[in-house]
Amino acid sequence: MKDGHTAVQSLAQELREGQLTRREFFRTCARLGIGVMAASSVLRTLGGGTASAAALPGPLNILVWDDHFDEPELKDFVATTGVKVNTSLFDENADAYAKTKLVGGRQIDVVSGDALWGPRYYQSGLVDPLDLSQFTSAKELFPVFREISFWKVGTRSIMFPWSWAPIIPYYDPRYVTPFDSYEALFDPKYRRRIVMEKTPVDIMAQMGLVSGAKKPYQMTASEVKAAKEALIRLKPNILTFVEQSNQFVQYFVNGSAWIIANAHTGLDYRVKQAGGPLVKPVYPKEGYVGFLDGEMVVKNAAHRDAAMAWLDHKNQAKYVVLNFQKQLRALANEKAMKILQQDPKYADLVHATGYDQPDVALRMILKGPPPGEGLKMYIDAFNEAIAR
Template sequence: MSTITQRGLNKAGLSRRSLLTATGAAAIGLTFTACGEKPKAAPGAEEAKLNFYNWDTYIGETTLGDFKKATGIDVNMSLFATNDELFAKLKAGNPGFDVVVPSNEFVTRMSQGGLLEPLDHAKIPNMKNIDPSFLNPEFDPGRKFSMPYTWLLLGIGYRKSKVKGVPDSWKWLFDSDQYKGRIALLSESADLVRLSAKYLGHSVNNIPQDMLPKIEQMLIKQKPFVKAFHDDNGQDMLMSGEVDLVLEYNGDIAQAMKEDPDLDFVVPKEGSLINSDTLCIPKGAPRPNNAHAFINYLLDAQAGAEISKTILYPTPNAAAKALMPEDYKNNPVIFPPADVMAKCEYGAFEGAEKASQYEELITRVRAA
């Protein structure tokens, strides 16, 4: 196991992505491996190893070692920082990954681009543990290419002692100078454009062309009041006191709230954007049988519960959720109530041209 332990990462308050920035792992290719002797492959069988490409701080503390004890398969876990990085790596040709963790719209994008292997559901019997509401998503009908790992919801993390009332509208982040210099926005372009559209009364999808200049002008006007566009380490900025309001994922703020009771999280009244991170087998995976076995293991009830205890993201695994303590199952930050979720949507992949348009819009905002 790497000397940088998962426990240490969580105590440091790092998000699923921020470790890469802190350690330079993107440059040095930081890898985590399960402990123990290197197993030997049986004659004619796949080598007893597996290469897992994952977000940082996004696995249980003992998951990789437990999987090795159960199967003899040694897991090498490398880390990526963004879906764009994962996509670019696989588009250039799979360098040997067996399991990857793309977010919802990238499942669509990668499957359409021929970058994913279809899953053999017969080799994933723990699929029975998944909450039925996650079994037929629009981004991957019938779960042909992906299994659900977690889901995430964007909202506003804030410091209660510094903010007057509850910041229950995107206006607080996108259209107000009330907390100038005390705001941090997530840097992902599609998320910013979509949530701005949500604030302006539109769906996060099929945003009309004539709305894009309005979004750009609104964000350019807001930019002088924004302290930073962060790479999903907004909870760190909130905990350190750099900012008082931040656009961030519910799981990241739930982790921070355990350490700092002055923090809270709200989903704005206009609604928000749901993301789902998934388990996929990339095209050309050298060990597809091991990959199916690993995905099946991660969907086990006990294994899933151990992961959720560490990362505190909402789980789509109903059997794992049933094993979790009440302070997880009943936490409204991790599992917002139904009336809140009813106003939230998944972002759809609407083509590379639109993705580029959003990137260019936010590049202009940040350069303004």
Template structure:
């Protein structure tokens, strides 16, 4: 390896040309079938350097500091909206993306509020924020007709008081929990004004005493092990918990529901930073991922829906046929999208979240 680098460096200097082509991709952790990475290198001859992150905030800080060194990054759409405004991305060159026709119009239309004209990004995966329950434990506490498909389950203090005994986790993310509480109230979950957003505070404060933990990833294990009975979380994560419990055969049955009052639909988008060292290589990677079979392989592996219509023909039946991954049209109609808040609104939401969590 070392000799190869040395040799290519010497050759590059001698010939005055660049060494082997490299493309650097920064994606979420556990978010791809890794055999696809080898396949990409074999097909294109481009060296792929694949790094992972675990929070939008980390990615955003790297992008806004400038000089991230990555060619392809995968922010969530509401973060991407702000990053586009900050000038962090370059417009895609669709002449290099022959597979762009595979994209799903439903998803393209929905992400247009973040990226008008779909100029800067293509959808990778999408999912919903809803409720994961340990079916047996919740029925035991609340009875057979427990409202496991409604926000009532977690936002009605009467239910929560009983559920607190078996453990409830909640995402540590105001951008997820405030819209959910607004949906429960029948308010506009995509509210952009502080007055409406503040209506979520009493709802969240009332159930605060019954929440065991605010955390955005621990619930996967906790649900799978039967340590908790309810978690507000992301669809794919809850499904991962469901599969882990099934594998462990520990008698834990996990189910995910996007609540009937409406649930947040989120999108993870692939985009090219403005200062990407190799934009051509980035386009090659995007085009590779947009190939129907490759995108389907990724979804079959991570259990998230993707924004690729052509890929649906290659999906496993337990992915395309699972309404928790690909919701029915009826549920799909109820899903809402949430845009990025203005800095002042964001600040008051963060402040409100701290107040709810710590009482200060």
């Protein structure tokens, strides 16, 4: 590490003397295996100790889910690199994909995505795979997340992995009889008592599991039709769709929902924290879908260096710990998990959310875009079901 430090000091000197551009500086650091944040830090010190002296070209434009960052790491990032971060939020993968395709790296540097959406982004030429070895914080990941086969392009990874969780039903045992199959959701006694997050493609995939589809994200036309019929059958029991999963808590707390049909793990703890009932998770025997997400760097990103620095920064264990404490779902950072296991307040939660069982992440039916005309077929079926 001392050699690396000396090397980066020498490179920084070249940068100051105009023999290197900032981009070349970071690239050379990366080739030497020096983390982007480490390089930024050394650069700042050499530049006289002020953030502005080390300022990367910015601002950084990120299109992300709201549970992928928190205020502390944003503030620290600005203080460390001098780069302002512009955050734009989205809810649906398709929405982010469309935006990235329309404006590309000119307006978006980093974009979040779910498991099999990554390859779709890459095949469309929208993102550059990452060499995870050049990120200091990538060394903190569970090994299994550094080697995700469907994200691999040679030795590189399309995404920097962030979090994962099964999408499962939760129920309030005061009103609901324990169950182990999706079929229970159709019971007329739960009329207007089920709340779901409005994610049309994932809901259709879930209904595909109900109606017996083997690959719920690659259903045939007849399977989609059967899934639509299942949703029509379920409709009388659905009270409402919510736009964001963080709204689930209030429905359990105020008693208007007895079942949440598509929540990610940890909801039971979030409801309890908010003073609600002790709700129970269900892992349906038909199977369940799940998400495994991360961040991608957009091709020809206008602020690529800042994007790389941001990924290295936000994925540090200290920030991941804070994120877990707020969101209560499994993440990809192993070091953060070990820190949380030492904390009596969170040790049980680490296990309950599956954070200590990363192999489960890759056994789930992962979210992804239906191939070809599939997306259109899924949405048409969803619209036909809810409008009926």
